Amino acid sequence: MTIPGFILRNALRNKRRLTLTVLSVALSLFLFTVLQTALRELSQPQVTEQSALRLITRHKVSLASVLPLKYQSRIARVPGVKRVSRLTWFGGIYIDESNFFAQFGCDANALFDILTEVTTDPEQVAAFKKEKTACMVGIKTMNRFGWKVGQKITLRGTIYPANLELTIRGVYHGGIDETNLFFHHEYLDEATGWRVVGCYWIQAANADAVADIIQRVDAMFSSSAAETKTETERAFQLTFLSWFGNVKLLIGSICTVIVFTMMLVTASTMSMAIRERTREIAVLKALGYNGGQIFGLILAESFALALVGGLIGCVGTWFLAQNVDMYVLSHGFFVKFEVTPHIVSAGLLIATAMGVVSCLAPAVASVRASVLDGLRELD
Amino acid sequence: MDQAIVQIRELSKLYRHGDIEVVALNSISLDIGRGEFVALMGPSGSGKSTLLHIIAGIDRPTSGRCVVEGTDVSELGETALAAWRKQHVGFVFQTFNLIPVLTAFENVELPLLLTGLSGRERRDHVEAALELVGLADRMKHLPRQLSGGQEQRVAIARALVTDPTLLVADEPTGNLDAHSAAEVLGLLQTLNSAAGKTVVMVTHDPKAAAHAKRMVHLEKGELLNGGGS
Helix, strand or coil: CCCCCCCCCHCCCCCHHHHHHHHHHHHHHHHHHHHHHHHHHHHHCCCCCCHHHEEEECCCCCCCCEEEEEEHHHHHHCCCEEEEEEEHHHECCCCCCCCCEEEECCCCCHHHCCCCCECCHHHHHHHHHHHCCCCEEEEHHHHHHHCCCEEEEEEEEECCCEEEEEEEEEEEEECCCCEEEEHEEEEEEEECCCEEECCCEEEECCCCHHHHHHHHHHHHHHCCCCCEEEEHHHHHHHHHCCCHHHHHHHHHHHHHHHHHHHHHHHHHHHHHHHHHCCCHHHHHHHHHCCCCHHHHHHHHHHHHHHHHHHHHHHHHHHHHHCCCCCHHHHHCCCCCCCCCHHHHHHHHHHHHHHHHHHHHHHHHHHCCCHHHHHHCCCC | CCCCCEEEEEEEEEECCCCCCEEEEEEEEEEECCCCCCEEEECCCCHHHHHHHHHHCCCCCEEEEECCEEEEEEHHCHHHHHHHHHEEEEEEEEEEECCCCCCCCHHHHHHHHHCCCCCCCCCCCCHHHHHHHCCCCHHHCHHHHHCCCHHHHHHHHHCCCCCEEEEEEECCCCCCCCCHEEEEEEEEHHHCCCCCCCCEEECCCCCHHHCCEEEEEEECCCCHHHCCC
16 A cells, blocks of 8 residues: 555545535536636637738727728728728528527628638639629538528628528638628628628738738728727727626636635535544554644545546536537537637646645644544544 | 663643643653563543553653653654654554554554555565464455454554554453453563563553553552552
């Protein structure tokens, strides 16, 4: 037998309690990591090398305000700008409001030159460009609704007074978001009779030009009726996501409660386990184990218990992310649902820290108790 | 008397319960020689267990000295005292106090985990100790699979395995039937006479005390007959 073997024997002496405690910690860690993954998705939009070159120009006052069409040609002439596309949020409903996904009117000819990181079939892109009522859809949304290329769908307008009858001409894969639907901006213009643009999507020639473009574009329209705010695509997404501020607070609060509950569960278990062993601990002391060694035995047991629970919880979250389509499950709310090493590390760190903290009081009490008091405990 | 391994001088122990002071030991002086088998006897509350606990380094005197093999145990700090116990004292308790989730072998091995011995060396020591108490064939048994007498013999093996200076036994036969008690007392006697172990045993049973070479009687915290009979 070794010291770790002795610790293991102690931990396994009440298997039912051990199982329930480990499962409590595992469930807590599972919830914690799931919520942290969700929080990450809400607060940290994905960035690729290509997306870092993309900028969004919108109305300075609000996203709900629109920009004039004539801005496009002026933005295109700004030094460092490689391409510009209109990009207008349609906000239509497909059959039912719960079927939410993003739909954008755009310049079909520029779309995949700007959105360079996605993979498409050139024939499908060509078909999309040729047909004004065509659309291109991300693979996740295609799978979510079971759509096929060639299928016709109707988007009921909510912001714009028009319903769009679209034909799916192609699918794109990859990129930071595989859920969007893109259609011809001209179709929206005709359907509504409006000639306005939600945003402009700018592709910079290189990373060095980004800051200069932002400054020049906004300066160019600073005295106009529709002043602009230009920002990187990531900053723009963060603006959207900042609307979830209360959700973030809620998730943070739930995580705190989970951690606290986990600590109480572990502390309760360790207290019971140590109280049951008061006399045995006294015997160990009588045999020559000193306070530090007793403390180490208790600490190691609690640490191991919390670590195992934490590992099970993290593996559970990883399994969920790998095997369950969170995009479908969340009705399109979560796109990537990526369980990062950082989240897993944070979860395990919290679990083990709670394991340590929760055993401190009973461990210190055990160390302080005299051998005689311990021996008398159950005599 | 052979060279004294335990020298107790003017040893007192007071317990305080609120305003009430209870004298457990009152200015006791006593020597125990190397290789002796001493039975501490006396009625309940006489202070015999308190004296044993102070000799074994699990309790401290209020005043006086308790020197065991040249070390005044009452002056050691907690960590030093634990290290001293590990090296010098083997405990045998009335209620055996084996760890229920460990086998007989593992219970005996427990004190050796603190030493720098290799696994092989530990195994040799444990097997020798269990052989000595006649339980070589019960090594893999858990305490619940052993009789009371066998449990106490495992406890004796655990006390012996580190080859301590002193073997202290607190009512070692108190929870045993007559047959098992005779076995355990015979074993302690053999360890004393054949292996030269110094044994200090607390008992209130004259039959058990008869196995000792010397009986020390206590009453109301004081030695009767100057500590020898």
